[in-house]
Amino acid sequence: MKQAVNMFFISSFACLFLIPFVDASAQQKEKKIIQFSGVVVTGDSLKPVPFTNIFVTGTRTATLSDYYGFFSFAAEEGTDITFSAIGFKKAHFVIPDTCHETRYSMIQILFLDTVMLREATIYSWPTREQFRQAFLNMDNMNDDMARAQKNLAKEEMEIISMNMGMSGQENFKNTMQQYQSRMYYAGGRPPMTIMDPLKWAEFVKAWKRGDFKSKE
Secondary structure, X not given: OHHHHHHHHHHHHHHHHHXXXXXXXXXXXXXXXXXXXXXXXXXXXXXXXXXOEEEEOOOXXXXXXXXXXXXXXXXXXXXXXXXXXXXXXXXXXXXXXXXXXXXXXXXXXXXXXXXXXXXXXXXXXXXXXXXHHHHHOOOXXXXXXXXXXXXXXXXXXXXXXXXXXXOHHHHHHHHHHXXXXXXXXXXXXXXXXXXXXXXXXXXXXXXXXOOOOOOO
């Protein structure tokens, strides 16, 4: 009788130790691998966010969304996913562990992240004193005056006028005069301009300029 009682206590004590291990092994469930896919869009206009960083939180496993914000990769259910893009706030999403199928799709919205930058003041000189000394030592007034006098010199103006072509207004005026002359003398012969004093004046000016000299 005593031996039977001892065996009962020993069996009961062993069961007390075995029950937690049995329950723990029963609770350990293999996580299912699913195809996790979706689209990343903006919160204000629902436009796609291209090249969004999508990675498993705390690991180096990551991927990118394409130009249209679409992504797709294999992950375990219950995994914490982080979405990150430049100019947007980070977003987190946990894949549900109650998926009945091997695929899960979603639309992830990212909101703009406004960053206020500190004011930056740019100076042309390192210190105010150096700028003051450089400003006081400038001697540009005489240089500007000499340059203006040279550009307005008579010889310089003549060279510029000789090498300057006709402006658009002058070309248009000359073309209209030729067109008007052809229309006026249409059906006849235009008069000879050999005795025209204006033509002779232009000829004399051209001769003085040396337009008729042979160019070697």
